[in-house]
Amino acid sequence: MDHLDIIETPLAELAPVGFKRIALGVEYKGSRYRGWQRQASGVLTVQQTLEEALAKVADSPVSLMCAGRTDAGVHACGQVVHFDTQAERSLKAWVMGANINLPHDVSVTWAQVMPAHFHARFKAIARRYRYVIYNDQIRPAHINEEITWNHRPLDVERMRAAAQSLVGTHDFSAFRAGQCQAKSPIKQIHHLRVSQHGKMIVLDIRANAFLHHMVRNIAGVLMTIGTGERPIEWAAEVLESRVRRTGGVTAHPYGLYLVQVEYRDEFPLPERFIGPHFLTGFSELGG
Known part of the structure; x- marks a missing residue:
């Protein structure tokens, strides 16, 4: 199944040879942003903010793909993104380094190296x-x-x-x-x-x-x-x-x-609570 999935994945969606594909868990308060997606007009977006923070950790430009392109004002506590990089950093360094460079309303919650054919959106x-x-x-x-x-x-x-x-x-x-x-x-x-x-x-x-x-x-x-x-x-x-x-x-x-994104078993990702934070005490909401 894994081999077949790799074959069926378009070449443009694979990590280039010599690059690692890193997935991140991200949460953000969207009220200050014009949505996830970077815009040519230069308005504030989550993608641009996160890419700039990660670029400082990688010491090179970073381009992100996300699981769900949230609109202006929309929040996330279970967003999944990925990027390809040749930078050698520990998973802790990706998380902590990004968070040091991020504003108070965006946080990276985890990082994980993924197979080259993983894609945050299409998988x-x-x-x-x-x-x-x-x-x-x-x-x-x-x-x-x-x-x-x-x-x-x-x-x-x-x-x-x-x-x-x-x-x-x-x-x-x-x-x-x-x-x-x-x-x-x-x-x-x-x-x-x-x-x-x-x-x-x-x-x-x-x-x-x-x-x-x-x-x-x-x-x-x-x-x-x-x-x-x-x-x-x-x-x-x-x-x-x-x-x-x-x-x-x-x-x-x-x-x-956006509270959760799910993938097939071949792409195990760290599990966190189903948010938002102020609802985590309500056990009857379920997982």
Whole structure:
């Protein structure tokens, strides 16, 4: 299987001869950044910030590939990236060296040497996001850039019931952004859980892949149903319409976290808690 996988991997995706492929676990607070991807305009992005920090450790330019290109304002606590380098550094040096040179809102959590055919994006078999809603009449003064505040009371049972119609393999055209570049709108949602923890409501969604704004559009639909503004059946109606404008408003990016990326067993990676950090005490969220 490994040998076949190497043969089937396009040459452009392999680490060049003489280079090591290093994978990193990365977490960041996205509210200060215009998303993951480096932009020609020179605006602040996570990719540029991390590449510049790693270049100081490698003493040479570093180019990163990530598992999920998060949007402006979106956070991550389970992002996976890789880069190729000829620099000889210990794994601890990659982690600690990067973190010394990174701002307070980006951290490297682990480093690991990978096979030449590993690819953070194309070898991923599943991704998992959590969307965190703070449900109270008064907006919170703390963590207000790390949650989505909804002042209207939300009925979690209604949201939970509506969510079940989205689980499975479907055409999610009604939940994709107009600028989405994915080749196919058909994705498989493995689970979509809705849980409540005090004033926080957490949507936990795992799928083989996601469309642009898919989780935020799902969150918008479920919150609309949670307020009673729309019936539970509306989620299924939006899905079946395959038309984006039927799905209402795209939810705010601040509540969204990329929490986990999964790969086949041939690519074992270090395991950490499923974040974000302020939810790690809620054992009922599960792994």
